[in-house]
Amino acid sequence: MAGVRDPGALTSGQRTVMAATITASALLFSSLTSISVALPVIQRDLGISSSALHWVIVAALLPLCALAVVSGRLGDVLGRRRVFLAGILCFGAGSVVCAIAPDEVLLVAGRGIQGVGVALAVPLALANLTSALPGHRRGWAIGVLSAVTTGVSVVVPPSVAILVHFASWRWLFVAFVPVTVYVFLAGSRHIAESPRAPGASMDVRGCLFIAGGLTLLVFAFERSSDWGFTNRQTLAPLAAGLLLLVAFARAERRATDPLLDLRPLVRSGVSVPLTALAFAQCAVIVVTVYVTLYLQQVLDLGTIETGLLMLPTSVGSVLLGPVVGRLTDRGAGHHLVLGGMTLLTVALLWLAVGVDHRHGALLVPALFLLGLAVPLVYPSAGALSLGALPASARGVAASLQIEARQIGATMGLALMSALFTAVEWDERNARLADPAEHFTADEENKLDTVLTEAEKGQALLARLPPAERRKVHDAADAAFSTALNTTLIAAAGLLFLGVLLALGVFHVPRRGRRRPGP
Incomplete structure (x- = not known):
């Protein structure tokens, strides 16, 4: 009947939440590796050595190793909406740093900040999406998210190539900023805050162990090309990284509420x-x-x-x-x-x-x-x-x-x-x-x-x-x-x-x- 709303239809607020979370998930995750096609231009402009160039990618991936399993726990402790929006802000700030970076140090730092934002926002995008929709529409929404993510993964690399060819690699990072602003404003207005889980706590020690261990291992591998694998300067961070990962495994096995159940x-x-x-x-x-x-x-x-x-x-x-x-x-x-x-x-x-x-x-x-x-x-x-x-x-x-x-x-x-x-x-x-x-x-x-x-x-x-x-x-x-x-x-x-x-x-x-x- 005219004027009667379909009970299965989504409200405007739900549609906005869906648009914001799916945009965040697809675009932020694709940002991790879509920059690859621009690496040669970045290397030429900033004079980055081949041995250090992979840090432009690794710097964004490392935070995911340490924080992807933490973000859900943070959402339980602090609220899923709050942590999601913090991740979006972090990603936007990292994008600005990358866009204005005058050298490889600031570019890698900006990529690391982006990676922290992705690690916080992407896992909670799905949680906020499913909690905002009625139960009978959640499977459909997840299917839409998967389809959009796949489509973005296909479209983004050639789009980045065109942008770099006709403008500059810096515009790749500039383009992330308005998307970040849209997602933040839409999420602030329409995503409802989740109740804090009673008794939820953070395994801070586990987070520090895995983050420190993986970072030291990557650093040792990267510097081995300069120092050699048998050099003390390589072996020291390599051994320290392995010890921290062993400590992480032991700590998680003994923890009553582990960060990552192994x-x-x-x-x-x-x-x-x-x-x-x-x-x-x-x-x-x-x-x-x-x-x-x-x-x-x-x-x-x-x-x-x-x-x-x-x-x-x-x-x-x-x-x-x-x-x-x-x-x-x-x-x-x-x-x-x-x-x-x-x-x-x-x-x-x-x-x-x-x-x-x-x-x-x-x-x-x-x-x-x-x-x-x-x-x-x-x-x-x-x-x-x-x-x-x-x-x-x-x-x-x-x-x-x-x-x-x-x-x-x-x-x-x-x-x-x-x-x-x-x-x-x-x-x-x-x-x-x-x-x-x-x-x-x-x-x-x-x-x-x-x-x-x-x-x-x-x-x-x-x-x-x-x-x-x-x-x-x-x-x-x-x-x-x-x-x-x-x-x-x-x-x-x-x-x-x-x-x-x-x-x-x-x-x-x-x-x-x-x-x-x-």
Whole structure:
């Protein structure tokens, strides 16, 4: 009847909450790696060395490792609306810092502030969304959030490429600011504050242990390219980081209300899918960062061409997402994980061949294959880890999934970056026996800016006789290609170990493992 409101329809306030939380979740999460296509331009403008460049990505990922599992607890203690809005403000402040950063130090600091904002806001975006809607619309809303997040992951990289090509990489961060303002104002007005959970407390010690441990490990891996793995300056933070992570595990096992319940990890049905998630995320982040650099610095492609070439890595989620979900529900999850890990391994080896031959056409099908492999692993591995536990522990499993992916990305990128840099420097210096005589040891380490045409690299080249300049550039090209080839093969080897591990475990349940109760 005209004038009678449909009882199933959302109110304007609910629609605003839905728009704000979905926008925040999709855009903030995509901000972590969408900057990859702009890395070569940033490196050239700020004169960042290749060994330090990965910190632009890692600085935003590290806070997620430490805070993603904390944000839910903070929401219970302080209120989900309050913590969500604090995260949005933090992300906006970090975006401003990045936009005006005059050097790599301030840029990395801004990315770290952004990462804190993402860690606080993204997990609570879903909580605020579902609490604002009636029960019969929550599943639909989660589906919309998933679809929008997938769509944004496909659209953002080429959009960033266009923005960087026609304007500046700084405008990428400027563009985040009005979105942040909209989400903050809409959330302040329409999101209702959640009641504080009685007796909820924060595991501050656990948070400090995991944050400090992971940061020290990443720092040790990053500096190992300068100092070497056997140097005391590398071993000291490495040992300290490992000790802090051991202390974190011991503290969480003894805590009555742990920050992250690690007990489910003793079950192979949980630990193996989570390992698959971590390995897959490591492979994806390595390709995202280093293949992007290769396309622009070695093959001399522009940002738009690079963004378009990297697009196949995202379309698989759109094509296969619904199908994988249905197959997983029918019990094919372990086959999908094995198949996805195998395809990822093949894709990395294929990319290694293409890089070795410096042939862009060889890379396109490999990138498309990688894009098809990733959606086979993520949802099915997540479902397997959830299904291996009773319903009462599935919240813990969800937290472990987030942690596994972020640790895979952060630690994987740090470790592979150390390998990449070591191979690149050794290969380049081996090819520069004569030109190297013109440089000090410190200047030799700065030769990796030659490919970016940064001011430091060009100043070093200007000191060489004309006949030697081309030789240095060719050596830098060859060293980058060799280092990327080695890194891709190493990542493929890591994935192959994951496949063997999964094969050993996934055959066991078929003879008699009981399914957990609901």
